[in-house]
Amino acid sequence: MATIAAEQTVRWDRAHLWHPFTQMQEWLAAEPLVIAAADGNYLIDAAGRRYLDGVSSLWCNVHGHRRPEIDAAIRAQLERVAHTTLLGLASPPSAELAARLVGIAPAGLTRVFYSDAGATAVEIALKLALQYWRLRGEDRPRFVALVDGYHGDTLGAMSVGFSEPFHRFYTPLLPVARVPAPYVLERTQGLDSEAALAGALTELEAVLARHRDTIAGVVLEPLVQGAAGMWPQPVAYLPAVRELTRRYDTLLVCDEVATGFGRTGRLFACDHSATAPDLLTVGKGLTGGYLPLAATLATEEIFRAFLGPYEEYTAFFHGHTFTGNALGCAAALASLELFTPALLASLPQKAAALARALTRHVRPLPHVAEVRQCGLMIGVELMRTPARREPYAPVERVGHRTILAARRRGVVLRPLGDVLVLMPPLSIRPDEIETLVAVAAESIAEVTGT
Numbered sequence: 035m036a037t038i039a040a041e042q043t044v045r046w047d048r049a050h051l052w053h054p055f056t057q058m059q060e061w062l063a064a065e066p067l068v069i070a071a072a073d074g075n076y077l078i079d080a081a082g083r084r085y086l087d088g089v090s091s092l093w094c095n096v097h098g099h100r101r102p103e104i105d106a107a108i109r110a111q112l113e114r115v116a117h118t119t120l121l122g123l124a125s126p127p128s129a130e131l132a133a134r135l136v137g138i139a140p141a142g143l144t145r146v147f148y149s150d151a152g153a154t155a156v157e158i159a160l161k162l163a164l165q166y167w168r169l170r171g172e173d174r175p176r177f178v179a180l181v182d183g184y185h186g187d188t189l190g191a192m193s194v195g196f197s198e199p200f201h202r203f204y205t206p207l208l209p210v211a212r213v214p215a216p217y218v219l220e221r222t223q224g225l226d227s228e229a230a231l232a233g234a235l236t237e238l239e240a241v242l243a244r245h246r247d248t249i250a251g252v253v254l255e256p257l258v259q260g261a262a263g264m265w266p267q268p269v270a271y272l273p274a275v276r277e278l279t280r281r282y283d284t285l286l287v288c289d290e291v292a293t294g295f296g297r298t299g300r301l302f303a304c305d306h307s308a309t310a311p312d313l314l315t316v317g318k319g320l321t322g323g324y325l326p327l328a329a330t331l332a333t334e335e336i337f338r339a340f341l342g343p344y345e346e347y348t349a350f351f352h353g354h355t356f357t358g359n360a361l362g363c364a365a366a367l368a369s370l371e372l373f374t375p376a377l378l379a380s381l382p383q384k385a386a387a388l389a390r391a392l393t394r395h396v397r398p399l400p401h402v403a404e405v406r407q408c409g410l411m412i413g414v415e416l417m418r419t420p421a422r423r424e425p426y427a428p429v430e431r432v433g434h435r436t437i438l439a440a441r442r443r444g445v446v447l448r449p450l451g452d453v454l455v456l457m458p459p460l461s462i463r464p465d466e467i468e469t470l471v472a473v474a475a476e477s478i479a480e481v482t483g484t
């Protein structure tokens with residue numbers, strides 16, 4: 035019965051589905067893995083085989099799959115209503131979640147605007163910033179963003195991000211000045227970490243000075259640039275950027291879609307330096323990775339700029355059909371409940387266990403050029419000749435072949451090019467950490483040779 039269902043899934047998938055971030059020619063030539071169920075930190079395929087979910091179902095699953103508490107919260111909400119609109123109506127789970135988010139978010143963020151995806155949360159942040167300055171009587175059309183930042187795939191979010199392979203067919207819609215984060219300077223100019231930090235801040239300040247009065251905001255992924263390949267930032271970078279945005283009187287937009295909800299070892303990446311941005315985006319882990327819900331948090335100052343008599347049309351005319359979806363908000367409330375002091379206290383230990391296992395199994399491999407880690411976000415960069423920083427040719431599909439090798443060993447991963455990503459659920463256990471890293475090492479060794 036299960037096998038017949040799987041074969042039918044594959045037939046329909048091949049005939050009709052268009053997968054995200056996927057070269058469909060390659061997909062159609064391969065045998066897809068069909069995930070039919072899940073249990074805790076494991077995915078279960080159509081034949082009943084279990085796989086450790088090594089990238090948290092694309093970075094969003096936080097507490098494992100089918101967590102009884104989150105399942106129950108969704109069922110309880112379903113007994114009341116699945117969805118009602120926030121356009122003109124209030125709802126209990128959306129209001130309670132807003133209050134809870136404000137309670138845990140960096141200081142000063144007091145208002146919550148919901149949407150359905152990280153990208154839409156970023157669109158909203160950008161539009162809020164643009165309108166905020168116009169409402170204050172200033173025309174500030176420009177953003178400053180990081181080299182190789184990633185903020186999602188809608189047009190505005192794509193404009194503040196950049197990735198050569200992802201974005202080369204699209205011209206940015208928004209005027210954006212790009213500045214390198216310290217890591218880029220370390221890498222491209224061979225600077226040590228102190229010089230790279232100073233250099234990155236000098237470049238940012240030069241851009242802020244040059245475009246003074248036309249910059250709506252500085253947009254960045256705090257602490258780790260995820261999709262670029264898990265590029266870490268020194269903790270001192272974010273508060274220094276905050277200082278510069280204050281000095282040059284512009285907004286700071288922190289995109290915590292990837293780093294939020296415990297990923298970096300704290301609830302938010304901003305918490306490592308007690309930095310308070312003007313706008314903050316969250317997505318991925320907000321519902322524990324259950325449902326598509328995202329949010330943009332804003333300060334009271336930004337919120338107040340939009341207030342006025344109806345007929346002046348200063349309202350934020352933005353919304354999505356499913357803005358503040360009740361099931362999503364119920365899941366998010368249950369997920370937040372699971373962030374107990376004990377869970378938060380366990381994260382540094384889990385990060386340290388991952389670091390030890392990486393040092394033992396992965397770092398010694400000859401084609402591992404760099405192991406980058408921040409909390410439970412890890413990128414392992416593979417290269418043909420690390421000493422000369424010579425990459426593998428794309429045609430070799432080294433990252434892709436490595437995750438197929440891991441799959442045969444019972445671990446599901448998804449690489450970023452030739453950067454192997456490990457991003458387990460926060461609920462991962464010590465023995466599973468050992469398995470995850472050992473399998474990654476064996477798979478790298480199998481594909482790259484030892």
Ligand SMILES: *Cc1c(COP(=O)(O)O)cnc(C)c1O
Nearest residue numbers: 151152153184185186260291292
């Ligand atoms: C994944 C991601 C996004 C986009 O989120 P979606 O839900 O995929 O639209 C935005 N910003 C960052 C930092 C991300 O990692």
